[in-house]
Amino acid sequence: MSIKTGKTWILAPLSLSMMLALTGCWFDDSSSTSSSNSAKTDTPKDETLANSTTLTGTAAIGAPLVGANVSLNCAGYNKSNATTTGNTGNWNFAVPTANLPCVVNVAGGTANNVANTQNLYGLSLGNQTNVNITPLTTLALAGASNNALGLKLEDLFKAANIDFSKLAAQIDAAVNKLKNDLTAQGFNYPNIVDFNPFFTAFDPQAGNSYDDLLEAVMAAIQAANSNLAALTTTYATGGALPSPLTTPSPNPNPNPNPNPNPTRELGLATLTAYSTENQEKFFAGVTGTYPVAIYRAPAGKESHIGEGSLTISGTTDNWSMSLKAANGDIISSLTSKSVFVKQLTPFIGQLFLNGGTTPDRYLNAFVKTNGFIEGTAGGEHEYGFRNNIVAYGSKVPEVFSKLTGRWKGTTAYTLCGVTDVVMDITAEGKITNTGTNDTSCKDASQSLTWNGNDDIIVLEQGVYNIMLDAKPNGTGNINRITLTLDDLAKTPEILGSLTNVPGGAFKTQNAKFDTSNSNDGNNGSNNKDGLTAEEKVAKARLAGQGGISGIWDYDGTKTPFTYTKSRTNLKYTITNRAISIQYDDAANPKANMSITFPPRTGTYPCAKSYTDFPDKGKNTSVVLFASGEVGQGIGAGSTCTVKAHVTADIVEGTVFSENATNTLVKGGNVKSVYFYHAIEK
Incomplete structure (x- = not known):
């Protein structure tokens, strides 16, 4: 028997009565030997009895070993040619539980239809029932056997009384040494969670990192005009491993990311022969x-x-x-x-x-x-x-900028009656919902932020679900927010929400954007963040009126400007394709301007001319500044952007909220522009 404690396996001693009982019940002299250097060959008459443990595993050398003989030397019991490996190198055999652990040997068979001449070894310890038999387990076990018992592998396997407690104490060190030696030589060691070459199950086929490493090691041994037996002997006593045929960087990145866009939208798989018949x-x-x-x-x-x-x-x-x-x-x-x-x-x-x-x-x-x-x-x-x-990962989806603000709705009738639900959403992906717990009928709230871990957007039955903390119920998760809407490209008229809280939930399917606080200095938007200090000043200059304000910088002279809707030369044009804000100043043609952007909330890069806009209506804005001296257009090197917030009731936003230079005509620039317009109905 063995007890696994942490990373060290401690063998529990058997009582004398148990040993005598085992000797009487499991002895089979048909496979015994008289050699004093050989293990006792107590063989169970029926290895499938309830007091047995089935060991399973895989034998491979970069390809599965097929038809190879598996033999075991356990604590007070051995079995020669106990079973043979299958087509995938798999094997299994029932061993008396009281006689665990075991050293396992595999010999013969074929790999890729070529006769195998290698002897390989594995080891079962503690409660590990998966026992791999590979070149890596052979090398690591050879080192542990030499350090713990001073025995070569072939002598260890023949030993009558293996001191498994000493052997177990050296296994972790041997595995770590092998890992470090392989990595130092340039081999790609598997990046598998808690990987252990002795016990981690694997599929011996190309693309499996364990199997690929076995293939690389065997190829290196062959290229060095050696064999596994010779390498095992030298490695156990401090010898070096051969180098791989193609040596990568001596310090490879242990966590390569092969995906240049790891969070791209993924569709459905293509299955051509799916069947549920059997x-x-x-x-x-x-x-x-x-x-x-x-x-x-x-x-x-x-x-x-x-x-x-x-x-x-x-x-x-x-x-x-x-x-x-x-x-x-x-x-x-x-x-x-x-x-x-x-x-x-x-x-x-x-x-x-x-x-x-x-x-x-x-x-x-x-x-x-x-x-x-x-x-x-x-x-x-x-x-x-x-x-x-549709979306996942650390980047906050653009749809949050279209939902920014406060939304209000009510629940359907519950045991608590019809109650109010309030949702506050920011462009940074934070959702704060307040309502009434439908179980306790007490006030409840939940605040979650898109952080890229367990946050997703999916399309199901024609409806988009934005899920923050999507871990399913029944797994300790009591905090989740799901928003539902029918289009990610525009601000919805109605927003649905299901909010899970400790002990219950609250739900609404009829939330609408709240414009009731349009006179609070926020001009109808609940997004109190996201404006620079200069943009806030520009906003204040409008004093709640519709219009546009900013700083005109021409030839180094910075002049604030404010044009309100009351001026006849300020025009708003709103269609299903675009929103345009135009101002024509006959007295100062240098200050003429036109801003055009899609009729939906978003952040849009500027285009050089209006003709660029129709073809890019979903992601492009046009900002044109006209001057009687030079003409109109966006200068080279521009970082011009328009950030717009659009609802059924208001249009507001900023221009050049990011740093911008050389954006306008000859020596000119416009900065810190804020605009606001209440849509007439």
Whole structure:
């Protein structure tokens, strides 16, 4: 028996009576040997009894070892040629639980139809039942055996009484040394959460980081005119590893991000043979690698957020799933042989592998006939992934600028009656909702901000859902806000919201933009932030009237200007294509101006001329300043922008709220412009 405590495995001693009982029950002299240097060969008469433990694992050398013989030397029990490996290098064998742990050997078989001449070794310790047998486990075990017991691997495997407690105490150090040595030589060590070459389940195929490393190591050994046995002997006593055939940077970035745009919109997967008729047809139809958005990750793992992938492979007899993060890390890679719960459920499209509660041991995915994929990794849903997603990641979506302000609505009738709901939204992605808890009938509020972790926008049944803290119910999450609207490109007439709070929720489907405070100096907008000090001064100069104000800088002379709607030469034109603000000053033609932008809230870059606007109506503004001396247009090097807030009741915004130079005609510039117009109905 063994007890796992932290990273050190401590072997629990067996009582004398237990040892005698085991000797009487499990002895089979058909495989015994008289050699004093060999292990006792107590063989169970029926290894599938309840008091046995089934060891499973994978034998591979960069390709699966097929038809190889697996032998075990355990605590007081051994078994030669106990079983053979399958087509994917997989093996399993039931061992008397009382005789764990074991050293496992594999020999013979083929790899890529070439006879295997290598002897490889693995080790079971503690509660680990997945036992890999690879060149890495062979090298690490050789070092641990030499340091702990002074034994070569072949002698360790023949030893009659292995001191597993001493051996276990050296395993972590041996694994860490091997990792450091491989990395120093330029090999790409797997970026898998809690990766351990002895116990981490993997699928021996190209693209799997563990298998790719095995292939690189074996190729390096061959290129050095050596073999695994010779390298194992020298490495165990301090020798060096060979260099990979192609040596990358000596200090590779451990977290590469292969996605230049890791948060791009993802659509549905293409599935050409999806079927729910039976497990075989269902699995064949969903096998493949699919891009997915990793939109939720645990604290400290935010680099995993972005576009990753879900790989489904194998057969219904031995299938696997692997979830790759945006930065290339493997979040989870499991096979059906390495877990204690596996589910293929065609009628709901579910694939589920559960070997524990941590993200690397728990992977649940749903694949639907239309190509929709979603799932979680970790028993507490620590990771969330899906396709068919509009927005996610750290960048605050532009739609928040269209929703900026205060919205008011009411709930449908509940046990608490019909109650008010107020939503305050900022362009920075903060939503503060207040209402009445529909369970306790007490006042409640929730304030959440888009921070790029567990925040998403999805399109479902023609409605956009903006979800802050999207972790599902039942996982300890009691704080979530969901906004619903029918168009992201413009400010909606009506906004819906569902707000989850501790012990209940409150909901509205009829919130409208609040213009009741239009005389509070805020000109109908509840966005009290986002203006520079100069823009606030310009706003104050309007004194609540519709108009435009700013600073005209011509030939170094800065002059404030304010034109209100009462002046006949100030014109607003509003259509379904554009909003234009024009001012013609016959007395001072240098101050003539025209601002044109799309009829929706947003931040728009300036165009050089009005002719640029129609073709770019969704994302371009035009700011034209006319002078009798020079003409009109935007100068080279301009950083001109228009920030507009548009509702059914008001138009307001700023020009040049960002730094701008050389924007106007000969020696001229306009800064800190603020405009406001109440729409007449």
